[in-house]
Amino acid sequence: MELYFLGTNAGVPTLQRNVTSIALRLLEERRSMWLFDCGEGTQHQILRSPLKMTRLEKIFITHLHGDHIFGLPGLLSSRSAQGATSPVTIYGPKGIKAYIETSLDISQSRVNYSLEVVEHSGGVLFEDDGFRVESALLEHRAESFGYRITEKDRPGNLDLERLESYGLKPGPLYGRLKRGESVQTPDGQEVHAADVLLAPKKGRIVTILGDTRPCANIVPLAKGSDLLVHEATFMHELQDIANEYYHSTALQAAEAASEAGVKELMLTHFSSRYKDTEHLQPLLDEAKQVFPNTRLAEDFGLYPVQR
Template sequence: MHIQFLGTGAGMPSKTRNTSALAVKLLEERGTFWLFDCGEATQHQILHTTLKPRKLEKIFITHLHGDHIFGLPGLLSSRSFQGGEELLTIYGPAGLKTWIEQTLQLSQTHLNYPIEFVEVTEGVVFEDDGFLVTAKPLQHVIPCFGYRIEQKPLRGTLQIEKAIALGVPKGPQLGQLKNGCDITLADGRVVKSSDVTDPPKDGFIVTILGDTRSCENAVLLSENADIVVHESTFDHATEALAANYGHSTNMDAANIAIKAGAKNLLLNHLSARFFPQDIKKMLQEVHEVFENAYIVADFEEYEWHQEKLAPFSQQ
């Protein structure tokens, strides 16, 4: 699983940071990617990545402020031109469906694929055999949600040599064992899947929080998460503004990660008021209390591999 940031700025675009959008790349797990928020010009940002809009399976919107949704009409339209034909599911607060449908209607935009809208409330918003996504309301100036993505436990690796030593022939029966099914050999012996596979492995947990003040639901969504993506619009010197505008500081985010027992923290949604030297100082402050933290930039990508998070380079 990879996370790639397409926009890490707050409020409006700047020369170095676009408005909010990030992709959770599940190419190995599902052959698709999920998008969280879609600020203005998100599709322009995608052009500078390896992401293919036709591979976009789901869009999760945290709230209806413009810097989180103004990129949707253009992206939805371009997905048709770029070969997207599969169902696209869009999750978000009440009002999102009306806004998208009216925009497409008034602009006479025709899509070559169906859209399913899911109005988000507290609780489970998506579940299948591989993933569970839950949402909880946060504390912003308008209704806003955070999302918790849980990958369900993974089957253990098949110990092929052990299976063959027990007399399992190469072929379909090895696949059955790998998929958790016991088999019966030609001589009548039963080989149990649990005897020739490693124990199941825990999946990853990723929490993506929308704009919010520090709140209990942010902690609950982040509990024991492998990765928490948290806004850091302000710093300690501007914490009064953070409270007034329903945002968090860098230290608010760090404290949420600590309370939740999270393993890694990715800080985004930075105000354009901060210069590079300010951002460096903000990260140093966080590292004093929470070591595994990054302040992210547009186009940066992070890889979750073998239960570790690290910046990803395609070089």
């Protein structure tokens, strides 16, 4: 599980940073990637990255401002032109379906794969044996959502020493035990999975927020996350402007991370007034005063989610 940032700027792109899009790579977990927001130029960023659009499985849109959705029609159309056939599901606020259908229809774009658009107002959006995705409304000028992605716990590895003590050799019986079944040893002794499985592998939790100013739903949504991605459009000296435009400061993001008890905070969605990494350093410094384990997201930056 890794996050790959395709754009970290707010509002408009600059020569240094594109507008918002984040890929969650789940290559080991489900051989796919999920995209969070798709600002203009996202498909160009993908071309310059190790990401493959054939791996795209789901797109989660936080809100309908242009810097988060203007890249969608082109990306969907190009994916089809490249021969991708696997289905894609898009989740977003009310209006996202009309935007996609109108854009593709008027431009006479063809999508030769199954495309499902799910409009939502929060709650549990997706769940299977491996993952659960839930959403909550934030506080922005447009209806904006945050997403909590929970990887479910997985069975632990087999205890090879215990298996040897039972006289069990590598083969199909190992697979049955791994699936939680019971097996018999060559001498007829019954061995239960619980006898030979190590502790379960704890699933990871990632919370990715859309644009927001401080609000009540942030902490419950992010509670105990291994990684929180939080917008930090301004330094705290501009908190009045941040509040007026429904954005957050780096310090406010750090306060949310501290209150939610997350393990790591990733700042993104920076105002274009902060031209480069040198100008972003003060945002990082003020956030670290409250939450030391904070990092600045960078375009084309790959960040593993630690277990």
